[in-house]
Amino acid sequence: MLKITDTLQLQTPLILAPMSGITNGAFRSLIFRENKIVNSPINVSNSQTNNFLTNVDPTSEIENAVGLMVTEFVSVEALIRNNQRCLQMLKFLPTEKPIAIQIFGYEINHMVQAAKMVEEFGADLLDINCGCPVPKVVRRGGGAELMRQPGHLRKMLSAIKKEIKIPIGVKIRSGWDEAHKNAIEIAKLVEAEGASMLTIHARTKVQGYSGKVDYNIVEEICKSISIPTIGSGDICDIEDAKFYLGLGVRGLMIGRASLKNPWVFKDIFNALCGAVEQESRSYQEIVRILRDYNFLLQNDLPEKAILGRLKQLVAQITKGQVGGTKLRAALCQAKTTEQFFELLC
Ligand SMILES: Cc1cc2nc3c(=O)[nH]c(=O)nc-3n(C[C@H](O)[C@H](O)[C@H](O)COP(=O)(O)O)c2cc1C
Incomplete structure (x- = not known):
């Protein structure tokens, strides 16, 4: 505390x-x-x-x-x-x-x-x-x-x-x-x-x-x-x-x-607190978190701004992931959130 x-x-x-x-x-x-x-x-x-x-x-x-x-x-x-x-x-x-x-x-x-x-x-x-x-x-x-x-x-x-x-x-x-x-x-x-x-x-x-x-x-x-x-x-x-x-x-x-x-x-x-092992997160976890974020953003921002925020998160969260560079480059081209999630899955 x-x-x-x-x-x-x-x-x-x-x-x-x-x-x-x-x-x-x-x-x-x-x-x-x-x-x-x-x-x-x-x-x-x-x-x-x-x-x-x-x-x-x-x-x-x-x-x-x-x-x-x-x-x-x-x-x-x-x-x-x-x-x-x-x-x-x-x-x-x-x-x-x-x-x-x-x-x-x-x-x-x-x-x-x-x-x-x-x-x-x-x-x-x-x-x-x-x-x-x-x-x-x-x-x-x-x-x-x-x-x-x-x-x-x-x-x-x-x-x-x-x-x-x-x-x-x-x-x-x-x-x-x-x-x-x-x-x-x-x-x-x-x-x-x-x-x-x-x-x-x-x-x-x-x-x-x-x-x-x-x-x-x-x-x-x-x-x-x-x-x-x-x-x-x-x-x-x-x-x-x-x-x-x-x-x-x-x-x-x-x-x-x-x-x-x-x-x-x-x-x-x-x-x-003494835990020895770090949880490892799969690619599916990353996709899930991006979907959740998209859902949460709907209350706050218009579509274009949501896409910007999703790209902002994906640019960081995929760092160190296998194939991350290629994925980031592809996702940056997305013009809509729909396209973004099509490319992601
Ligand atoms: C994009 C961005 C926006 C920030 N906006 C604020 C802000 O509104 N108020 C503030 O006190 N600090 C702001 N900061 C500074 C952060 O709160 C933090 O002190 C700084 O990034 C160093 O911590 P970090 O290495 O954990 O990011 C911002 C930093 C970044 C990168």
Whole structure:
């Protein structure tokens, strides 16, 4: 179990990362379904995993390997104007709890207004994006730009904290660039302003999503604050998970690896609990998951967009499969979802 606050405790410390254009309701439902735990395999005597097991209550029945899901980020400017697309993005199923809604923006009054809306929507945690490197977000003062304005961030967090009761999380990067790595200072500020969780993706804004993660910064943050630190960046398997836990993080956030292996949470959870063998998945399993995803997407998106999402998933999930390259090339040519599934089977 990972305790965020007295009122929010995660069954496992494994968190689905917010990913714009990926982690919509359909994707979250898919991940939730695929990572159900049938028989909780907790093995308390496994010495290798003690670090993890201190966070798990061995008497509790764990139902899902995913402890928390975070929505794609939503713009506070769109949210407070009641933009329909934005409101749609915030919808979640009652089964998806606990859930965090992530917002991005700059203007303090608007952030406060949006935070109240997030609370009214029933989110368990409000997450504030201080890490997005995308120019159109940063230019307007949001995302990683907030790390360059600690004074403004402090006022923003303080104002939000006064207005909502749900816990606040903040997701940061290591800094703007190599010469300006201020994640430790920001992490302390975030804790001082009453946030309950800090997620660190220890690449700079300039690095984007490539290059080395700065693990020293992750370790330093864990030593510097007492609210739970969640590690994010290149966590793909049990080895990565153990490595991050060794740095002192209390939770693990997994993003891109969930496209390549939608069962990654269950795999890591089982392995951390001492399971020796990894489940292997057949081609039929991959076809099944793509069919399920197609079905789930029908509620959210039009046909063309669904086809795009299916191609996005198949491009990752078939990596390492025999004949995967040929299959991916063929599927990318599909013009409709019908054609896509004809080619797949
Ligand atoms: C396509 C894509 C979209 C992302 N969107 C968001 C977002 O909306 N909010 C956010 O905080 N991080 C976002 N991220 C960053 C991820 O949450 C995560 O921190 C990063 O990808 C590193 O983790 P990973 O190696 O497990 O993917 C995004 C990443 C990707 C690849």
